[in-house]
């Protein structure tokens with residue numbers, strides 16, 4: 001039965017139609033209800049709000065889709081935009097052509113889109129769209145629907161949109177689709193017409209070419225009618241477990257299953273900015289209940305090899321430890337449920353959930369789960385614009401998941417985030433490094449994107465430990481969550497937060513590290529008697545930690561703040577006069593006769609040339 005269903009999916013074109021999509025605009029100058037926390041920009045900060053109601057019938061290939069959209073922009077809008085992500089999976093699309101032309105294509109994409117048959121492609125075709133009941137002009141341009149409104153939406157005004165569309169689920173190419181490489185029937189990510197975000201920078205309507213997303217905060221109400229053999233999970237709380245079973249039911253109560261071939265799944269997801277679901281008839285569905293009331297759901301195919309099935313069991317208590325770690329070190333997870341689902345094509349983060357391929361060693365399964373779950377904080381709750389600043393979610397997520405893994409797996413690493421430092425030197429020397437202000441899709445190579453976003457992004461925080469101290473960095477991460485969760489923080493917001501907790505100016509750091517390709521190289525120029533002279537060789541300035549070993553065998557640590565910091569980190573080292581960056585050298589007298597000098601023994605400063613960091617007096 002299960003195999004037969006899979007086969008049906010293999011050769012069936014999954015098409016869905018929407019009769020009505022209602023989107024209501026409500027402009028208001030006040031902050032939305034999701035932004036009630038006090039921050040310095042509370043008077044000027046605003047963000048959009050969207051409420052979707054979707055009704056989806058997979059059996060008859062019919063999707064119905066409704067939404068209420070609240071726009072808190074102070075601006076009058078004459079246009080709105082929707083993302084139609086499935087349109088990327090068509091021969092000749094920008095995603096296809098970009099993959100064909102880039103020098104290091106993603107192995108999952110390569111030329112696969114160019115070879116899709118008509119019944120394998122993805123699409124969302126909008127048939128009609130109305131604003132307050134009157135038809136509006138719209139045009140589908142690749143993966144973006146451009147809508148010209150009949151009359152501008154004024155601040156404080158509500159508008160309702162109705163949309164008719166039909167769509168087709170593509171075979172799995174990247175992130176979403178049907179019949180993935182491990183046979184998961186439906187990985188439904190980026191699957192619905194999604195309102196584009198409008199914020200202080202204006203509209204964000206990048207075509208879907210490769211990666212990274214940005215969405216509008218709101219509430220989702222999704223009803224799904226699907227063959228009763230399918231187990232469904234994803235974003236949102238199931239509202240009718242007794243009508244579903246499949247492991248969701250309260251076993252002390254009676255099931256109330258409807259007659260017929262279908263079950264009706266009703267999900268609600270409050271305060272999210274995306275909605276993912278996945279479905280497969282062969283899913284095992286486990287619930288791991290945490291003591292604090294959070295339910296961890298796991299979905300993985302019963303057709304997996306025994307060794308993989310065991311990995312998925314072993315993962316469950318460790319996922320709870322990850323949830324606890326991130327809640328304690330970033331901020332309390334605000335939902336009551338998180339789901340780890342076999343699906344997708346690697347690992348990808350979604351609202352209240354992740355899709356991850358299941359045929360993995362235990363270490364890989366745990367590591368990818370840690371990374372994707374970390375995204376719940378860095379990207380989902382702290383919803384920075386991934387397209388513009390992928391280093392803020394990939395980098396910060398990598399940073400915090402490395403700390404979590406070190407603790408949970410008892411790895412005992414002194415610097416769990418040391419890994420990226422070695423790839424940093426490699427990338428700098430390759431000459432193909434690109435600046436972090438590059439849009440995620442606009443890096444010349446996938447490698448340069450990956451390095452900038454993951455490695456240099458995680459080093460942003462690791463290196464902050466060196467500049468402002470580990471305790472301040474940890475405190476800053478928590479304050480960042482307190483001030484900016486359920487919002488769209490920007491690079492300046494993480495900078496300002498770290499400045500507030502440390503009392504140290506960091507504008508120079510944000511600029512040098514994320515807006516230039518300047519590199520750090522400090523060296524010890526000379527030691528004469530007790531006088532030590534340091535030199536700045538690289539263009540990027542930094543505060544300098546120096547460990548001095550005296551001829552009597554004792555050691556002393558010195559800290560030289562960078563003048564632009566207007567302060568120094570908490571340290572047991574002797575704090576010396578600060579160093580104005582323009583001066584190429586800096587001399588100071590050590591207390592006793594010097595045997596050797598070492599710059600930054602923590603190795604947290606990304607010095608591109610270690611050779612001149614240690615000096616032995618002959």
Ligand SMILES: [Zn+2]
Pocket residue numbers: 371372375393394397
């Ligand atoms: Zn990631």
